[in-house]
Amino acid sequence: MDNVIDLAFNLLHPDTTISLGGGSNVKKLAHKLSQHPELNIKVCSPSEYTRQICRDLNLNLIDITEASTIEFGFDGCDAIDFDLNVLKSNGGIHTLEKEYTYKVEKYIIISPPERLKASLNPNVQLCLEVVSPSVDSVLFAAKQLGLKAELRPDSAVASYARTSLGNYLIDCYCESWQDIKKINNRLSSLNGVVSTSYFENIVHSVLTLDKNNNPIEIRKGDLHA
Incomplete structure (x- = not known):
């Protein structure tokens, strides 16, 4: 490179x-x-x-x-x-x-x-930055959309990862990102979601x-x- x-x-x-x-x-x-x-x-x-x-x-x-x-x-x-x-x-x-x-x-x-690639690699997750009080509701909503959703662990300590803004990261996986625009719009509208990793x-x-x-x-x- x-x-x-x-x-x-x-x-x-x-x-x-x-x-x-x-x-x-x-x-x-x-x-x-x-x-x-x-x-x-x-x-x-x-x-x-x-x-x-x-x-x-x-x-x-x-x-x-x-x-x-x-x-x-x-x-x-x-x-x-x-x-x-x-x-x-x-x-x-x-x-x-x-x-x-x-x-x-x-x-x-x-x-x-x-x-x-022609379409986004489904092995790469969609990541959400979420404020602490909304973590459970966002996890539930993501799973209702058929996504595998989980809090990101912190590899350095025995805890969950936090951003520099103090928020949590939720990683969402899907078999295909063909409908990622629709999924992203739905997740972005949830209370407590600061932003997503889809640009x-x-x-x-x-x-x-x-x-x-x-x-x-x-x-x-x-x-x-």
């Missing part, structure tokens, strides 16, 4: 303000930026982990409130379909990531080609590899099932 990182880097010009999400490819892009301080790229991020990486690399890290415009937002994903709708579930920071996409002019996904009509393009391992940019409308 190094050549895809180069493709992302080549989109930039001096004095650009960008957003960096999470994931290994975003980390690689941050390292690439650190090698070119002459470009004076300003960086903001919804990810605590990515912000620390930027500090360690001495990048020009700013708060999103300091940015009047953000030209590019680079991020990873867990699954992406031909309409460039994505699931960003495993990181558990989708609420904050969506806030950043609202301010970004071009939200670009950097993804390995195997994650790009619809937000992505401008995806940077990935073609069948010959050449880096390519795919824009919305380029692919057909």
Whole structure:
């Protein structure tokens, strides 16, 4: 994926303000930026982990409130379909990531080609951020929709995972995400659901590899099932 990182880097010009999400490819892009301080790229991020990486690399890290415009937002994903709708579930920071996409002019996904499919991979869950008092009712409602729904455990301690906002994460699984828009709309309307990990009509393009391992940019409308 190094050549895809180069493709992302080549989109930039001096004095650009960008957003960096999470994931290994975003980390690689941050390292690439650190090698070119002459470009004076300003960086903001919804990810605590990515912000620390930027500090360690001495990048020009700013708060999103300091940015009047953000030209590019680079991020990873867990699954992406031909309409460039994505699931960003495993990181558990989708609420904050969506806030950043609202301010970004071009939200670009950097993804390995195997994650790009005609329809979203059902092995990747739909994740809900839910406030504590609503957990039981949301779990019940999700199961009523035929989903397998469970609270996400915290891998570091013997407890359930919490977001930086103090909320719980509920992972929902389905045999097929063919009706994900309908399912997502229903779950999003439930009391106590802060946001979901389904990003619809937000992505401008995806940077990935073609069948010959050449880096390519795919824009919305380029692919057909």
